[in-house]
Amino acid sequence: MLRSAPRQHLLKNKLLNILPEHDFVPLAPHLELVALPRGSIIAKRGENFEHVYFLESGIASLVATTPAGNQAEAGVFGFEGYVPTTAIAGVDSSTHDISMQWDGEAYRMSYENFRVAMEENRNLWKVIIRSIEAFSVQLAYTAVCNAVHDVNERLARWLLMCDDRISGNRLPVTHEFLSMMLSVRRASATTALHVLEGNGFIRSERGIVVIRNREALEEFAHDAYGIPESEYRRLMTGLF
Numbered sequence: 001m002l003r004s005a006p007r008q009h010l011l012k013n014k015l016l017n018i019l020p021e022h023d024f025v026p027l028a029p030h031l032e033l034v035a036l037p038r039g040s041i042i043a044k045r046g047e048n049f050e051h052v053y054f055l056e057s058g059i060a061s062l063v064a065t066t067p068a069g070n071q072a073e074a075g076v077f078g079f080e081g082y083v084p085t086t087a088i089a090g091v092d093s094s095t096h097d098i099s100m101q102w103d104g105e106a107y108r109m110s111y112e113n114f115r116v117a118m119e120e121n122r123n124l125w126k127v128i129i130r131s132i133e134a135f136s137v138q139l140a141y142t143a144v145c146n147a148v149h150d151v152n153e154r155l156a157r158w159l160l161m162c163d164d165r166i167s168g169n170r171l172p173v174t175h176e177f178l179s180m181m182l183s184v185r186r187a188s189a190t191t192a193l194h195v196l197e198g199n200g201f202i203r204s205e206r207g208i209v210v211i212r213n214r215e216a217l218e219e220f221a222h223d224a225y226g227i228p229e230s231e232y233r234r235l236m237t238g239l240f
Helices: 014-018 085-089 113-122 122-148 151-164 175-182 186-198 216-226 227-235
Strands: 032-036 041-043 051-054 059-065 071-077 097-102 104-112 202-205 208-211
Touching: 032 051, 041 085, 051 113, 071 122, 071 151, 071 175, 085 113, 085 122, 104 113, 113 122, 113 175, 122 151, 122 227, 151 175, 151 208, 151 216, 175 186, 186 202, 216 227
Parallel strands: none
Antiparallel strands: 032 104, 041 097, 051 104, 059 071, 059 097, 202 208
């Protein structure tokens, strides 16, 4: 049974949505909408992957793991990007684990069709390259933040980044999950939540964080947040 091709103007994924129509049309038959429940594995380090995913909703995390098994989130993806990013280099395996933080959907295409499209579709290549540059800025700022900002500011940044990528203001997170994402002890994550809640920026419920005052949260995060986001907008503006 043939599936219907997606309509470009209805897509939430910014990379697919920004393409000129004549560049999107050849891609459309190869895009398949799939559900990605929380915990879905998009790529596993050291293993080959078969598909490239353009998220429509939900959030995916790129998690780096040391030989000793220590883990920390290195990057966040939502509807502004695609995963696994190594596909751009013609590599069909990942050096990191990539999984869904929260339930979402994505349009996926086979790795082989993605590689063909990258060779034949110059504008898709341009969009993908720009998105990788934007992601590299995010990675750099994650490293800086981990080095120079305290856990309260890092948590503020992380919550803002997640809020950018979902609809509404309710973030389904647990203290255990936050401790892994921020690479801190659970007690430190809990304390940081209490600090942000005490300032009236958020409300922490069981398994849920509600953003109450986004503007104040951004101000509290200082320069931990904002540069990668403005750089993404700059890179994706005026392409065509």
